[in-house]
Amino acid sequence: MLWPVFLALQAVCTSVAHAMQHYPSAWGHYDVCKSQIYTEEGLAWDYMACQPEATDMTKYLRVALDPPNITCGDPPETYCALENPYMCNNECDATTEELAHPPELMFDFEGRNPTTFWQSTSWKKYPKPLQVNITLSWNKTIELTDDIILTFESGRPEQMVLEKSLDYGRTWTPYQFYATDCLDAFTMEPKTVNDLTQRTLLDIICTEDYSRGYVWKNDKTVRFEIKDRFALFAGPRLHNMASLYGQLDTTKNLRDFFTITDLRIRLLKPATGATMVDENNLSRYFYAISDIKVQGRCKCNLHANSCVFDKGKLGCECEHNTTGPDCSRCKRHYHGRAWSVGSYLPIPKGTANICTVASISFPAGLAHQPCSPSSRAPNKRNKHMAIPRVCDNAMLRCQNGGTCHHHQRCHCSPGFTGVLCERASCQGPGDCDDQLSGRASFHHCPGGLQLALPLVVLLLLIVSLC
Numbered sequence: 527m528l529w530p531v532f533l534a535l536q537a538v539c540t541s542v543a544h545a546m547q548h549y550p551s552a553w554g555h556y557d558v559c560k561s562q563i564y565t566e567e568g569l570a571w572d573y574m575a576c577q578p579e580a581t582d583m584t585k586y587l588r589v590a591l592d593p594p595n596i597t598c599g600d601p602p603e604t605y606c607a608l609e610n611p612y613m614c615n616n617e618c619d620a621t622t623e624e625l626a627h628p629p630e631l632m633f634d635f636e637g638r639n640p641t642t643f644w645q646s647t648s649w650k651k652y653p654k655p656l657q658v659n660i661t662l663s664w665n666k667t668i669e670l671t672d673d674i675i676l677t678f679e680s681g682r683p684e685q686m687v688l689e690k691s692l693d694y695g696r697t698w699t700p701y702q703f704y705a706t707d708c709l710d711a712f713t714m715e716p717k718t719v720n721d722l723t724q725r726t727l728l729d730i731i732c733t734e735d736y737s738r739g740y741v742w743k744n745d746k747t748v749r750f751e752i753k754d755r756f757a758l759f760a761g762p763r764l765h766n767m768a769s770l771y772g773q774l775d776t777t778k779n780l781r782d783f784f785t786i787t788d789l790r791i792r793l794l795k796p797a798t799g800a801t802m803v804d805e806n807n808l809s810r811y812f813y814a815i816s817d818i819k820v821q822g823r824c825k826c827n828l829h830a831n832s833c834v835f836d837k838g839k840l841g842c843e844c845e846h847n848t849t850g851p852d853c854s855r856c857k858r859h860y861h862g863r864a865w866s867v868g869s870y871l872p873i874p875k876g877t878a879n880i881c882t883v884a885s886i887s888f889p890a891g892l893a894h895q896p897c898s899p900s901s902r903a904p905n906k907r908n909k910h911m912a913i914p915r916v917c918d919n920a921m922l923r924c925q926n927g928g929t930c931h932h933h934q935r936c937h938c939s940p941g942f943t944g945v946l947c948e949r950a951s952c953q954g955p956g957d958c959d960d961q962l963s964g965r966a967s968f969h970h971c972p973g974g975l976q977l978a979l980p981l982v983v984l985l986l987l988i989v990s991l992c
Contacts, residue, residue, distance in 0.1 A: 556574070556575050556576050556577045556870070557576060557577070557579060557831050558576055558831065559573070559576035559831050559845040559846065559878070560573045560574060560846075560878070561574070573878035573880050574876055574878055575869055575870060575876025575877060576826075576828060576830060576876075576878075577669075577823060577831065578824050578831055578833045581821070581823065583664065583668055583820045583821065583822045583823075584662075584818060584820050585633075585835075586664060586666075586835050586840050587664050587820075588662075588663045588664075589632070589660065589661065589663075591629055591658065591659070591660055592659040592661070593658075596658050597627065597628060597629065597644065597645070598645045598648070598812070599621070599625070600620045600621075602617065602619040602620075602625075603618050604809065605617070605618065605645075605648060606807055606810045607810070608680065608797060608798075608799045608810050608811075611804060611806075627642075627643055627644050629644050629660075631643055631644050632660075632816070632817065632818045633817075633818060641679060642816065643815060643817075644814065644815050644816075645680075645812060645814040646813040646814070648808055648809045648811060649796060649803075649808045650808055652805060652811075655794065656796055656813075658792075659790055659791070659792050660791040660793070661789070662788060663695060663787070663788045664788070664840060665694065665787070665839060665840070666840040666841070666851060666852075667785060667786075667824070667825040667852050668785070668787070668824055668825055669784055669785050669823050670752050670786065670821070670822045671752065671823060672819075672821035672822070673749050673751050673754075673819075673821075674789070674819065675749055675818070676748040676791065676815060676818055677747050677815065677818075678746050678747070678814060678815055679746070679814035679815065680797060680813060681738075681797025681798075681799060682738060682746070682748055683704065683737065683793050683794065683796055683797060684737055684796065684798060685706075685712075686704040686705070686737070686748065686791070686792065686793055687700055687702075687703050687792040688701040688702050688750055688790075688792075689789070689790040689791075690786045690790075691786065691787055693787065694787045695787070695788045699730075701750055702730065702731060702733065703730070703731070703732035703733070704732070704734075704748060705734060706738070707734070708732035708734055711794075711795075714732035716732055716733060716734045717731040718731075719733075719754045719755065720754070722755065722758065723758065724759065727758055727780070727783075728783055736748040738797075746816075752784065755784075756770055768873040768874075771873065772873075775869055785825055789820065796812055796813055824840055826842035826844065827853050827867040827868060828867060828870070828876060828878075829842070829845055829846045829867075829868055829878075830844050830845055830853050846868070846878050847880055847881035848865065848880075848881055856881035857881060859884060860881040860882060860884070861884050862881070863882055865881060924947050925947045925948050926938070926939055926942040926948070927942070927947070928946065928947030
């Protein structure tokens with residue numbers, strides 16, 4: 527009589543299981559850390575590699591200038607146009623909001639007119655170099671996902687270096703050199719990103735593409751091309767991201783190349799618009815930046831799909847039993863195996879490499895008492911014993927209204943018992959007898975307590991096991 531019911535329930539469970547195991551295309555972006563699935567043992571977690579969505583990272587940075595007094599306006603100063611040394615009607619005054627050009631204007635909304643921008647002092651001390659370091663710091667490891675774009679309000683620099691740090695500004699390495707003449711400025715042959723191959727992608731190049739002196743309509747930007755480098759593996763339109771993810775997964779140097787904690791823009795020589803500097807009109811020469819774009823995501827080692835900005839700091843909301851700003855270590859009591867970064871492979875879900883609870887060895891005498899509450903409690907006197915993970919509230923493993931207590935045991939509702947509250951309690955002397963077939967065999971607990979499984983409870987158990 528039970529078989530038709532059992533087979534019907536099994537069919538329902540199978541269809542639910544197939545419905546739960548869907549793989550939406552968005553998972554290729556690794557935005558889901560886990561999902562619940564039905565297995566033969568019941569409801570369980572299916573863990574996946576995950577990472578936060580890319581966003582505008584300039585909203586979370588701190589900016590520092592060196593020298594610190596390089597911003598114009600103190601004292602007020604008048605500037606001339608680069609193209610026309612006799613048109614000197616641009617004034618900078620730090621004490622007047624409409625005429626001030628502080629550093630934060632490099633990161634504000636650019637839809638306004640007139641354009642807002644940061645501006646340096648003019649080259650008043652020529653021939654001493656007019657050099658400025660602009661340092662962008664996140665106090666957090668981030669991964670770049672799109673081109674870095676600098677938009678200049680004045681002429682683009684004739685010499686510039688973009689540098690990166692992976693250790694919060696303690697050491698720096700160049701990303702790219704920019705110059706009107708790479709051989710003269712840096713003794714480097716000029717190249718473009720189109721000259722790179724998969725084998726030379728990590729090469730540091732000098733480019734002359736972004737150093738024209740005069741400001742034309744489309745000649746205001748300086749780029750560090752991230753997507754063109756991605757395209758060397760993912761194809762021209764980034765249609766084969768699986769190939770790129772595979773390379774990032776297996777090549778640490780490549781992954782580190784797109785990872786930063788800080789960026790530094792070293793402005794070494796302003797636009798002059800000619801081969802010689804006009805010493806009679808030094809107010810023509812300065813730096814001015816209207817916008818900086820840095821698109822990326824928090825680095826969470828593929829163990830988080832969100833990153834929060836709290837109390838001035840970015841931090842990953844870690845999953846997979848990991849912790850830390852970058853999810854770079856296991857939680858306490860979850861050192862069952864060594865911490866490991868998540869993996870992009872296999873596509874599309876990757877491998878979570880979750881931290882697991884440490885194993886446990888119970889003292890002799892406790893291991894053979896499954897019906898005793900104390901058998902599932904840790905031995906506090908054994909300092910080498912780790913806490914076992916019997917249940918998890920999030921996984922809903924405790925059945926029939928039971929609640930999980932410290933991952934060690936289920937606190938069952940009245941009328942139910944068992945490790946996961948899956949069995950009905952014995953109510954009287956005869957209630958533990960075989961009630962269904964006369965041949966069924968049920969476990970008898972020490973102390974005379976016996977357990978039975980009525981028809982309704984059996985059906986609930988079958989559903990839970992789906």
